[in-house]
Amino acid sequence: xxxxxxxxxxxxxxxxxxxxxxxxxxxxxxxxxxxxxxxxxxxxxxxxxxxxxxxxxxxxxxxxxxxxxxxxxxxxxxxxxxxxxxxxxxxxxxxxxxxxxxxxxxxxxxxxxxxxxxxxxxxxxxxxxxxxxxxxxxxxxxxxxxxxxxxxxxxxxxxxxxxxxxxxxxxxxxxxxxxxxxxxxxxxxxxxxxxxxxxxxxxxxxxxxxxxxxxxxxxxxxxxxxxxxxxxxxxxxxxxxxxxxxxxxxxxxxxxxxxxxxxxxxxxxxxxxxxxxxxxxxxxxxxxxxxxxxxxxxxxxxxxxxxxxxxxxxxxxxxxxxxxxxxxxxxxxxxxxxxxxx
Ligand code: AHG
Ligand code: MN
Ligand code: MN
Numbered sequence: 001x002x003x004x005x006x007x008x009x010x011x012x013x014x015x016x017x018x019x020x021x022x023x024x025x026x027x028x029x030x031x032x033x034x035x036x037x038x039x040x041x042x043x044x045x046x047x048x049x050x051x052x053x054x055x056x057x058x059x060x061x062x063x064x065x066x067x068x069x070x071x072x073x074x075x076x077x078x079x080x081x082x083x084x085x086x087x088x089x090x091x092x093x094x095x096x097x098x099x100x101x102x103x104x105x106x107x108x109x110x111x112x113x114x115x116x117x118x119x120x121x122x123x124x125x126x127x128x129x130x131x132x133x134x135x136x137x138x139x140x141x142x143x144x145x146x147x148x149x150x151x152x153x154x155x156x157x158x159x160x161x162x163x164x165x166x167x168x169x170x171x172x173x174x175x176x177x178x179x180x181x182x183x184x185x186x187x188x189x190x191x192x193x194x195x196x197x198x199x200x201x202x203x204x205x206x207x208x209x210x211x212x213x214x215x216x217x218x219x220x221x222x223x224x225x226x227x228x229x230x231x232x233x234x235x236x237x238x239x240x241x242x243x244x245x246x247x248x249x250x251x252x253x254x255x256x257x258x259x260x261x262x263x264x265x266x267x268x269x270x271x272x273x274x275x276x277x278x279x280x281x282x283x284x285x286x287x288x289x290x291x292x293x294x295x296x297x298x299x300x301x302x303x304x305x306x307x308x309x310x311x312x313x314x315x316x317x318x319x320x321x322x323x324x325x326x327x328x329x330x331x332x333x334x335x336x337x338x339x340x341x342x
Contacts, residue, residue: 009198012038012186019181027110030139030163034177037137038186039203040084041167041175044077044121044135045188048169049129050329053292073127074098077120077135091116092142093149096311102312104148114162115140115149117184119281120164122250132170134251138285139163158284158305166285168251170177176255176284178292181250183258202258205297208322210262211242212253221271224336232263233315242325250277254286254320258287259291262320265329267300275299275317279309283316296326 016031041186051073078098086103089109094103097119105111118137139162142153165177175195185199203292211232228238232243241329242262247253254262268275279284279332287297287304297304297320307316319329 007078009216012195012197015186015197017186017335019027019179022181025051029114030179032088033085033114033116034165034179036084036088036162037165037167037177038175040081041135041173041195042188042193043080043084044167045169045173046082047073047080048121048133049151052130069122071124072122074121076082077191080117080302081118081120081135081137085116088112090114091149092147093153094278094301095154096117096120097313099280102149102151102154111147111149113142115142115153117154117280117285118168119278122282123247126247126249131247132168132249132252134169134249134255135167136246136251136282136285137165138280138288140290145183147159149294151312154280155309158279158287161305163287163289166289167256168249170252170256174198174255176258176289178289180288180292183289183293202293204258204290204322205261206294206322208262209243209260210245210256212246212317213244213258213267214246214248214262215244217267217269217306220271221267222336225267225269227336228332229265230324231328232334239328250282252285254290256291257321258295263319263325263329265320266318268317273313274315276315277318279307279314279316280312282319283318283320286320289318293319294323296323297321298326300329301337 015294016034016085020031022025070236086105087109090112091114092111094116116139121133121168122136123133140156141162142149144152146149163179167175176185181201186195187198188195214293230236231239232292257264265278282296319326
């Protein structure tokens with residue numbers, strides 16, 4: 001008898017097709033979007049990997065100024081996603097952190113029933129120092145009736161997302177996504193150019209090990225935020241202290257906490273009353289993923305996925321990660337607002 005030694009390998013394409021079969025009503029459009037995002041991710045990964053060589057190999061074509069290389073990669077990632085997605089007939093509109101308004105689907109292409117929002121390159125200021133960067137994306141279903149998507153289609157609360165994901169360009173490239181049936185992670189095998197299922201059904205621990213926050217803003221935080229951080233550090237409230245880990249790339253910080261348990265915080269501060277991170281391109285997609293993995297996300301008061309967006313580039317304070325750690329944020333802020341209100 002012939003012995004088969006190869007282990008069964010599940011490519012992202014096969015996984016998406018198998019997931020789709022569970023839904024007889026599915027048209028395949030959403031699957032196509034995910035697959036095309038995988039393709040864009042491979043192209044971006046390829047470029048990011050060569051970023052450090054730009055000075056050596058691309059000196060005539062690229063500027064040597066570090067800042068300009070970063071900027072170029074942001075634009076490259078943005079344009080790669082737009083070009084990978086605009087002609088498939090599945091989208092009616094896109095919006096990106098890098099562009100001021102709606103990105104329409106060109107008139108010569110068909111349109112579809114979905115909208116795509118994305119942060120093409122998250123953490124791009126870290127490229128110079130070889131720290132992981134990422135791409136974050138969110139898919140919504142269109143609610144207006146015309147052929148093209150409108151602002152109203154993009155400004156829906158995050159709970160209406162039909163898919164969300166991120167790519168991390170780290171020591172290996174991973175794509176992690178959800179369509180509302182758990183969270184699944186795929187690792188790029190560069191030798192065959194395929195994303196292979198490596199992390200099926202990711203679950204975040206209920207209580208975390210890590211605290212990710214930039215505490216150089218401490219002097220700008222309000223009392224509630226300062227107290228919350230003391231609790232996370234075990235200095236108040238008798239909790240086990242969390243270990244601090246802060247990469248400064250949201251995707252990398254979130255990914256570590258998703259797998260190991262922890263909380264990422266980007267609080268509001270006196271100079272940034274709305275926080276820094278963007279609701280549509282960063283907070284919403286990661287909140288959907290986090291909840292699907294058993295975690296939570298809030299702005300300190302409200303569940304992120306319940307926030308009604310009012311503008312494309314809206315910012316939001318963010319507390320995201322292990323459920324109990326996020327609950328502690330809500331309780332602490334509630335307690336403080338009662339004190340202030342009293
Ligand atoms: P982007 O590169 O897409 O603009 O995002 C940068 C973000 C995020 O990745 C990170 O968590 C945060 O900025 C870090 O901000 P601070 O330097 O203020 O901590
Ligand atoms: Mn970002
Ligand atoms: Mn970005």
